[in-house]
Amino acid sequence: MARRAGGPKKKLRRGLWSPEEDDKLMNHIAKYGHGCWSSVPKLAGLDRCGKSCRLRWINYLRPDLKRGAFSQEEEDLIIHLHSMLGNKWSQIAAQLPGRTDNEVKNFWNSYIKKKLRQRGIDPATHKPLAEASSGRAAAASRTAVFSDAELILSSTAGQHMPPPVTAESYVYSRSSTDGGGSGHACSDGSLSLSGYDQTADFAACYLDPDALQCGPSGVPAVVLPSVSSSSTLNSMAGLSPAATTTTATDEQGNTNSGNGFESTQSCSATATNHLPWLELGTSSCGAAGVDHYGAALDELKWSDYVFDGYGGGQYQQGAIPAGQCIYGDSKDAVQFVDGHGLSTSWCLN
DNA sequence: AACTGGACCAACCGCACATAT
DNA sequence: GATATGTGCGGTTGGTCCAGT
Numbered sequence: 001m002a003r004r005a006g007g008p009k010k011k012l013r014r015g016l017w018s019p020e021e022d023d024k025l026m027n028h029i030a031k032y033g034h035g036c037w038s039s040v041p042k043l044a045g046l047d048r049c050g051k052s053c054r055l056r057w058i059n060y061l062r063p064d065l066k067r068g069a070f071s072q073e074e075e076d077l078i079i080h081l082h083s084m085l086g087n088k089w090s091q092i093a094a095q096l097p098g099r100t101d102n103e104v105k106n107f108w109n110s111y112i113k114k115k116l117r118q119r120g121i122d123p124a125t126h127k128p129l130a131e132a133s134s135g136r137a138a139a140a141s142r143t144a145v146f147s148d149a150e151l152i153l154s155s156t157a158g159q160h161m162p163p164p165v166t167a168e169s170y171v172y173s174r175s176s177t178d179g180g181g182s183g184h185a186c187s188d189g190s191l192s193l194s195g196y197d198q199t200a201d202f203a204a205c206y207l208d209p210d211a212l213q214c215g216p217s218g219v220p221a222v223v224l225p226s227v228s229s230s231s232t233l234n235s236m237a238g239l240s241p242a243a244t245t246t247t248a249t250d251e252q253g254n255t256n257s258g259n260g261f262e263s264t265q266s267c268s269a270t271a272t273n274h275l276p277w278l279e280l281g282t283s284s285c286g287a288a289g290v291d292h293y294g295a296a297l298d299e300l301k302w303s304d305y306v307f308d309g310y311g312g313g314q315y316q317q318g319a320i321p322a323g324q325c326i327y328g329d330s331k332d333a334v335q336f337v338d339g340h341g342l343s344t345s346w347c348l349n
Numbered sequence: 350a351a352c353t354g355g356a357c358c359a360a361c362c363g364c365a366c367a368t369a370t
Numbered sequence: 371g372a373t374a375t376g377t378g379c380g381g382t383t384g385g386t387c388c389a390g391t
Binding site: 055 | 360361
Binding site for chain 1: 380
């Protein structure tokens, strides 16, 4: 990063953006990409700080944003992901094409939180309120909120495994070879939730026990790229040929986003109606499938690896039996279609 | 019509981390 | 290694809208 020459600080504009400012920013990024955000205001002729421009672009101006009310499916997914990830809004939003972390966060704070409380569920711990209030201190270490280090990559050989899992907060265990009786031994070496004995109450009230078994597809690795990464934004602006986000369909009819994740096509010939990230490394492709992504995965931060222990497999229509959801009126499961209407162009849609 | 309080949401703030110098 | 700068993220704030009084 180049340092910026110092100089007299100009009084920067704050507050709501005017349509003219939006136009300037849009036009600039459309033409040149954002490049270095700190230089964007100057180049675009805006009296804003780069940070403000970045936020405006990410939260409002990005062409791939899906505006409007959240669907029931999105709501269910947010609740589910929050139960696993906690307030990792960016990671949650990454699974909701066209939604931003800010949007998800606001939706959670303004709507879902309230709704859960009305149903007697503590939104922080996803436990019944009475229980959560009586033992919140103890629950804090048992909540389904993971630190980055605790988020586990599911891989056949565990070669990507990061640091050890702490006993208290560990919910999902790697089950293939640990032999500790804490997890289901999935044939593909993926994960299950039976190591959850310390938080059985949570599991019992929250998740479908059947779904905790390793399904036919096992539990996939999850990679959660930030939708606001520089490469994403640059490529959306058409800057980088090497990082183009154009979603192409290959000869098998699978989609392929060109951001370095050749992604899912080799794994999921039946890739429709899946949550895209669940297709990464699913056992349906076995070890070869995992290896297929090895190089790309290695380039990610560990915090980008998370493990999905929910449903023991793909989060798709019918994966969760009706009536099992603690959240009552939710649909059985989520059918996931991204902004392009394609379920596999998940990376940079 | 005027006021009030709650809900919603865009934007800001502060911090952590990555990276260049 | 120290420092400066850029970026990303989660928490918080403040403005606006709207229903109720």
